[in-house]
Amino acid sequence: MGVSTISPPGPATARRSAGIAGLLAAALTLTVGHLVAAIIDPDASPFIALGGAVVDATPTWLKDFAASTFGTADKAVLFLCMALVAAALAYGIGLLAVKRPTAAAIAVVVLAGVCGVAAMGRAGTGMLAWLPALVGAGAGVIALRAMVETLNGPREDTGDELDEPSRDAGGPDRRSFMRSATVVGVVAVASAVTGVIVSAARSTASRARDLLQLPAPAVPAPPLPDGVASATEGVEPFVTPNDDFYRIDTALIVPDVDPAAWTVRVHGLVENEVELNLDDLLARDLIETHVTLTCVSNPVGGDLIGNALWLGLPIREVLAEAVPLPEADMVLSRSIDGFTASTPIEVLTDDRDAIFAVGMNGEPLPTEHGFPVRMVVPGLYGYVSATKWVVELEVTRFADATAYWTDRGWSERGPIKTASRISVPRPSAHVSAGDVAVGGAAWAQHRGIAKVELQVDEGPWEEATLAAEATVDTWRQWSWTWTDAQPGQHTLRSRAYDPDGVQTSTVEGVIPDGATGWHTIYVYVD
Template sequence: MQLTRKQFLKSLLADFALLALAPLKALANMKPRILQTRRETLPVTPVPEFYVEDISGPPKAEVMRSPDWRLKIHGRLSQPLSLSLDEIRAMPSVRQAITLSCIGNPVGGRALGNAYWQGVPLSTLLRKADPDFFSNRLILRADDGYHESVPLKKGFHPGAMIAYSMNDQPLTPDHGMPVRLLIPGLYGIKQVKWLREIEISRGSYQGYWQKKGWTQQARVHIFSRIDFPQNEDALPLRSTEIKGIAFAGDRGIQYVQVSTDGERTWFLAEIEKPLSPYSWVFWSYRWTPHSRGEFDISVRAADQYSGRQENGSRDPFPSGVDGVHRIRVEIL
C-alpha cells in the first residue's frame, strides 16, 4: 500500500498519540522498564540492559534463595514432581538463544531483548509427570502471585524450557531467579518468571493479564525496527547504511524490505544469520539519496510462512502490534 506524505506523517503522529493515550486503557498496567540506552543493538542483550516487566517486582530474597524452594508439577498426571533447584540443574540441559518481547512493546519499540538461556527442556519434565489423556492446559503460578496458562502442547515445543541461566550466569532477581519458563513464539506475558508451580489441567483458564482484557493466545506478531538512522536524524548527502532488527517469534524471518520514498517502492535488505531459530535477525540496506530534503523511511518483514507486515495494529492492546515502523530523516 502506497502512503501519501500526509498519511505517513499522520501515522507517525498516531504512534505518539497511542503512547500518550495508553494510560487510559489496560496498557497503563503494563509498563516495561527499558534499560537499553545505546543506539546500537547488540546480537546478545547484556543482562543489565534487558527489558523488565512484572506486576510488583521480584519476590523477597528469602523466597527466591530459600533452601526449601521446590518446583512442583501436579494435577491431571501419573507422577507428581517436586524438584529442588539442584535437582533441576543436574538434569540434561539445553542452551539456546531466544528473543523475548513484551506484548506492550510499541511499533519500533525497545521492549525486547535476546539472550542465551540454559535450562531443562519442559518436555522432559512433562514426560516424567505423564499427563493424562484428557489434560490440555498448563496453569503456571509464580512466587510473586502472577499466574498464567498455556496449552499443554506448547509445553512440548522443542524450544520450551525451565531456564535457570541467562547469558551463562544464574538468573538475576529481575529475570526470574531461581527459574523461569521460556516458550519460543509467545509474548513475555506467557514467559512466567519466579515459577514455582505447574498444574496440568483441563479446560480454559484466565491468567493475570487476560482478566485485564489482554489476549489468551499471545502469539508474537512479525516485528521490524529501524535502529539507524533514527527519526528526525539529519544525514549528509552520501551513501548511508540503514539497519535494524526483525523478529517473528519461532517462525523465523524470510525477508526484510525497506522503502525510502513513503512506501511507493520497496527493496530487499540483507539479512544476517540469526543465532538460533528463535532469535531476532539483523538486517541492513545500503541507500544512496540523490537529492537533499526530507525522506520517509519504512521497514517491513515477512516470516518463514509468508506472513507479512502490513499496515496492521499500532496499538499494543490487546494482542501486540504488527504495524510498519516508519521514520523521517533530512538529507543535508
C-alpha cells in the same frame, strides 16, 4: 530601648506548618512500616503492598499506556505517582489535624488499614502481614499529634518578659514545632536507612546467586555463525547484555527467593505429581539455547525485546514425567509473587526449547529476571509464557482456568507476531546527504525471518541484506544502504517476511494480543 519581638506567624504560615506536619507524619508512617516489614515480612511493606494492589486494580488501557510510554521505567513512574498522591493526602490530613485531631488520626488509621488489607492479600505474605501498617500508623498518629500540639496549645507563661516570644498567646510555638518536626524527620530517615540495611542483611537471593556454580550444559548451544550481527554501525548487539535486557512484570519489588527452599510443583490433570528442588534441576541434563523474548506491550518499533543465551531444563521432560491427561490443553504457571500465565500445553511439549531457565548469558539468572528459576518459551509473548520466580505448573484446561492478564482483557494465547524495527538511524535523526547506512532487526520467533524490505517515502520497496540466522527462535538483524539520500524530510518504513508471507500493514495497538503495523520513522537529510 524597646524589647525586640518577632511578628507572630500569620494563618498561611500556620497552615503550611500543619501541612508539613502531615507530610512528616506520613513519612514516619511509611518508613516505620517498611522497617517492621523488613524484620518480619518484606512483602508486607505498606507502600509496596498498596502499590501491588494499585497495579492489580489499574485498568488495562492505563497499564498499556504506561508500558508503551515509559517502558521499563513504568514502576518508577508508578511509585512517583503514588508518592505524589500520598503527599497530597498527608498534607490534607495535617491541615485537618489542627482543627479536628481525632478525625485526622482516624484518617491515618483508615489509610494504614487499606495498606494492611493490601498486604494481607499479597501472595506469600504471612499471618502478620497487617502488623507493619498498624505499627507505622501508630507512629504516624503520635508524631502528628506531637507536632500539631505545638501549633494549637497555649504556651506556659515563664514570667520572663525579656524572652523573645516565639508565638503570640494561643498561636503556634514555632520553636517547639521545629524541634518536634526535626525529631520526626530524623526518626523517619533513621527508620528508612535501618529498613534498607535490614532488608539487605536478610536477602538470601543475592548472596546465594553469587555463590551458585552453574553446571556445564549437557547440550551446548551451537556456536553463533559468522555475520550474525548487522553490518550497520550502531545497531544493538545480537546478544543483549543482562543489564540492558528489558524487564516488564507485575512485581514492584524483586522477590527474594531462597534457592535452598525453592521448589517447582507440577500437578493438576496429571497421572503423577512432580516436584523438583534446585539441586534436582541442576543435576539433570541441561541445554543451552539462544532465544529472543518479546513483551506483548511492545509497540511497533519498540525496545521491549531482547535476545539472550539461556541455560535450563526442557519443560517437556518434566511434563513427560507428570503424564498430562488427554483432556489437558493448558499449563497455568505461577510465580512466587502470585502472577500466573496460561501457556498452551502443546508449546511446552513439542520440540522447541521451552525451558526452566537457571542461567542467562553465562551466569546465574539475575534476581530481577527470575532467580533462581524462570520459564523461557520461544514463540510466545511473555505474558503467557515467561513466568519469573516460577514455583508451580498446574496442568489444566483453558475452559477451567484463567491467568493474570487474560483476566484483564488480553488474549488467552499469545503467539508472537512477525515484526521489524529500524534501529539506525533513530527517529527524527539528522543524517548527511548521500549514502546512508540503515540497520535493524526483525523477528518471527519459532518461524524465522525470510526477508526484510525498506521503503523511502512512497518509493519502491528494496530488499535489505539479512545477517546470518542463529536459529528461528532469535531475531534476525539486517542492513541496507539508502543510496543518494537528498536533503529534506523523508519517511523510512520497514517490513519483514516470515515463511508464510509479509507482516501485516494494519495498524493495531498492543491490546489484546500484540501490536501490528510497519515501523515508520521520519529522518532529516542535511
